[in-house]
Amino acid sequence: MKLKKYAFCTKSEKETFHFGVQLAKNQYKTICLVGDLGSGKTVLSKGYASGVGILEQVTSPTFTIINQYEKNEFTFYHMDAYRITNEEMLYDLGFEELFDKNTCVVIEWADNIKNAIPSDALWITITKDIEDKTIRYFIIKGNEKQIEKLGESRLC
Ligand SMILES: Nc1ncnc2c1ncn2[C@@H]1O[C@H](COP(=O)(O)OP(=O)(O)OP(=O)(O)O)[C@@H](O)[C@H]1O
Numbered sequence: 001m002k003l004k005k006y007a008f009c010t011k012s013e014k015e016t017f018h019f020g021v022q023l024a025k026n027q028y029k030t031i032c033l034v035g036d037l038g039s040g041k042t043v044l045s046k047g048y049a050s051g052v053g054i055l056e057q058v059t060s061p062t063f064t065i066i067n068q069y070e071k072n073e074f075t076f077y078h079m080d081a082y083r084i085t086n087e088e089m090l091y092d093l094g095f096e097e098l099f100d101k102n103t104c105v106v107i108e109w110a111d112n113i114k115n116a117i118p119s120d121a122l123w124i125t126i127t128k129d130i131e132d133k134t135i136r137y138f139i140i141k142g143n144e145k146q147i148e149k150l151g152e153s154r155l156c
């Protein structure tokens with residue numbers, strides 16, 4: 001399937017959080033985040049959690065690998081694949097069971113496990129600006145329908 005691209009940019013942590021909220025409201029169910037340390041993957045994930053109505057505090061799953069949050073009959077899984085080194089680890093984590101009609105999943109460092117990711121995921125690569133410490137660029141890849149929902153590309 002041919003994927004399409006969309007470009008976006010934020011100028012603050014708050015804007016990135018808000019972008020995460022919008023992604024949840026637009027019902028993207030699997031979001032894969034790629035980007036250096038401190039690029040804003042967790043900030044975006046927190047926004048997403050807020051957008052699906054999670055009220056409890058969302059913390060980085062760096063050590064737990066997967067954090068789970070419940071909202072009514074719905075589950076939000078927040079995963080950090082940084083330390084996943086083989087497929088057996090994914091199997092032990094029950095990775096395939098994360099994807100269900102009543103779940104949504106955001107995965108930081110998803111490029112580490114890219115062969116295991118469902119084909120309908122939205123991929124977001126985040127890059128820091130080389131001069132301005134508060135600017136982040138987002139390149140988003142998805143199928144035609146997913147990209148259309150995002151509207152016009154916008155760069156700072
Ligand atoms: N436009 C922006 N969007 C998001 N975060 C920003 C922005 N500008 C500055 N920041 C800062 O960048 C940091 C992003 O941290 P965050 O924990 O989200 O990164 P991360 O990509 O999850 O890192 P890690 O790989 O360690 O998990 C925060 O300290 C935040 O305040």
Ligand SMILES: [Mg+2]
Nearest residue numbers: 041042060108
């Ligand atoms: Mg993080």
